[in-house]
Structures are given as C-alpha cells and as structure tokens.
Amino acid sequence: MLLEAALALLALAAAMAARPWRLLASRKPLAHEAHGAPSALWTPLLATLAILPWAWALPTLHRMPLQLQWSGACLVLLMLGWPLAVPVLLAVGAIAALVSPGLSWADALGLAVWQGVVPATLALLLGALLRRGAGTHALGGVRPFVYVLGRAFLGTAACVFVAGSLSQWAGHTLPGVGEQLSLVARWLMAWGDAVVTGMLCAVFVAFKPEWLATWSDRLYLHDKKP
Template identity: 50%
Template sequence: MVTIELLLTGVALVAALAVRPWRLLRGPLLTPTLASAALLPWCWLLPQHLPQGMAVQFSGASLLVLMLGWPLAVPVLGGVAVAVWLLGHAGWEAVLSQWVWVGLVPATLALLIGWALRRWLPPNVFLYTLGRGFLGTAVALFASGALYEGIHHLMEGVTVHEALVARWLMAWGDAFLTGLFAAVFVAFAPQWLATWSDERYLRPPPKA
C-alpha cells in the first residue's frame, strides 16, 4: 500500500508543479490559500484526538479544488499533510495514507467531476454550487473511500461493509460544508473561487 501511495503522490506533485501553480498566488487566491494552510491541518488532526473507532474526518479537498484549482490544491494538501505529521503523533505512513486518500484522490475525482459537468451540462449557478460543491463532493469522497477500502480488502482481507457505510455518511458531511462554502463564496467572494466565472455562469440565456 505504501508503494502505491508514494507513486500516486509523486505523479500528482509532478503534474501539479509542472504548470507552476504558485503564479496564482499573485492575485486574490493568496488569502484562501493561506487560510486553508492554517485551518485545514487542525481538521485533519481531529481523528487523532477522538476515541478509538471514531475516525471522523473532514477532507476539504473538493473545496480546495473549487477555490484554488487542482494544480495549486495539490501542493497545499501536501503542506497540510506535513503540518499534520509535525503537529500530530501519527507515523509518516499514516499521514501519507491520509494525504492520498483524504486529499489527493478526492481532489482529483472532484476535478474530473467538474470537467464532466462543464462538458455535458449547461452553465448554471445551481449546477456549480449543487453539482460541483455538494453532490460532486459526496461522490468524490465516497469513491475515494470505497477505492481505499477495496484495496485494503484485497491486500489484507478486512471486512468492508461497515467501512463503506461509514464512508458514505462522512462523505455527505463533507459535501454539506463544501456546498455551503461554495454558495457563500459565489455570493460574497467569487474572486476566491478559481473555478468560478461570472461570464460563464451568470450570462443571460440566448434569445430564442
């Protein structure tokens, strides 16, 4: 499992850094980037402070993709993972697994879902907030968790039924918060959403 996770992180970092995402920090995205880097580690540290068996987890990966775009979200998630390793008591293997399955994989799936919605559905503010922010996050988080549990099941023979139910429920919590923040940012701070465009989503429909 560690080999797979190292491979995924290497590929993601190379692909993200190849487009030089730090250039986006010269504009309004600096504020949400710094806020994410400061707040998200504490959300990722939460499972380490809960009683054993209560692995509640807020990802934030889908929201980062909406705010920063995938290329910038990837190194930010890496920085979050490093902070979790320095501030927490989990080993580097556990933090690496968290980075991959709570951060990179959901972020990549959220990117693909966003691309599909843009490709096959008309531009609409509700499709953005509900499709990408709410439903897209739920699908991305659950698919990532199911993929992890499936690989774990194949490699170590663990039971996955109860784990999948928990993954499904936790995905909706993440989806609710992401959809909420996406709607608030669309209304009050659209400059904090790299994936938002007034021209695309607010233009009047063509006349018949």
C-alpha cells in the same frame, strides 16, 4: 505506502508542470473586480494550511469509537484549482504529521493521497464534465446551481465517497469498524463533507467569488448565444 508515494509524486509532477504559482502571482480579474487586482487566493490557501491539518489529525489526537474523517479536498479544489490544490494538500498532510504525535509519516502520506489528492482529482474530472453541460445555452439561468449543487454539494459527496472506497480497497480501513460498515460510515461522512463544501461555496459565490478559482462569471452567469 509505495502506491501512495507513486500517486503523490505523479500528481505533484503534473501540478508543478502547470506552474500553479502563477495563480498566486497574478489572478485574471473577474467581471466585477478591478483590472490588475492582486490574487485573492492567498486567503483560502493560508486558511487551508491553518485549519485543515487539525481536522485531518483530529482522529489521532483523541480516542473515539469511530474515527470521523473530514476531507475538505473538494472545497480546496474549488477554491484553489487542481494545480495549486495538490501541493497544498500534500503540505496539509505533512503539517498534520507534525501536530499529531500519533500520526506517522506513512499515515500522513496516506491521508494526503486518499483524503486529499484523489478526491480533488475526481472533483476536477467531474467538474470538467459538468462544465461541458453548463456551457450550453439550454441551461440558461440554472448554471449557478450546476456549480453549487453539482460540483460543490453532490459532486463532493460522490468524489469523497469514491476516494474513501478506493482507500479501503488499498487497505486503509477504519479502526474498529467492519468492512461493510466502513462503507456505510464513509458514505455518511462524505455527506457531511458535502454539506460543508456546498454551504461555503454558496456563500463564496454570493459574497467572495474571488476566493473560488474554479468559478467564472462568464461561464456560470452570462448567457451564450447558440
């Protein structure tokens, strides 16, 4: 628990230093938005707080042979950005502990760190690497696919699996599943997370790009001169 508490406090301090509330106060409009439009991030933020705690608490609300775990952290990261996603994901863990009598505060902290903060941070780092490639003129018109396939789909699978493996190394094993089978289960669950994240991000890019704080028309749509 000390490791999880330290990681949560470190991530929260770094996120607060970036003053994430500014994203909610005023969002820089995209190319297709009216100048001075209010932030649209309240919608994904409130949806996250309303839906994700139940997904995290579900394994403790029902007895199942395999406690399927859905993270959703990479989707939250893509929608809100890392500084805002960190406090929101920590709040999701706290709400999950309130709605599930079988989830202790220590377990909720572990969920918030290993299913929330860690995969979101890994997705942030992966996104920085992909943005460097997406910013080159050579990629041209394939840049939207870099975002949807690279960050939302394949990136989610990789980040969620790595975070799950780290949590297992820290002692958080899946109940009733052997250590080697736990890695297989985490790999399969990571792809479930990736499918949902990739599908929703593809829809949002097409119809609601203002719900994606990490999406940029300038970076992913407009060609740059070399």
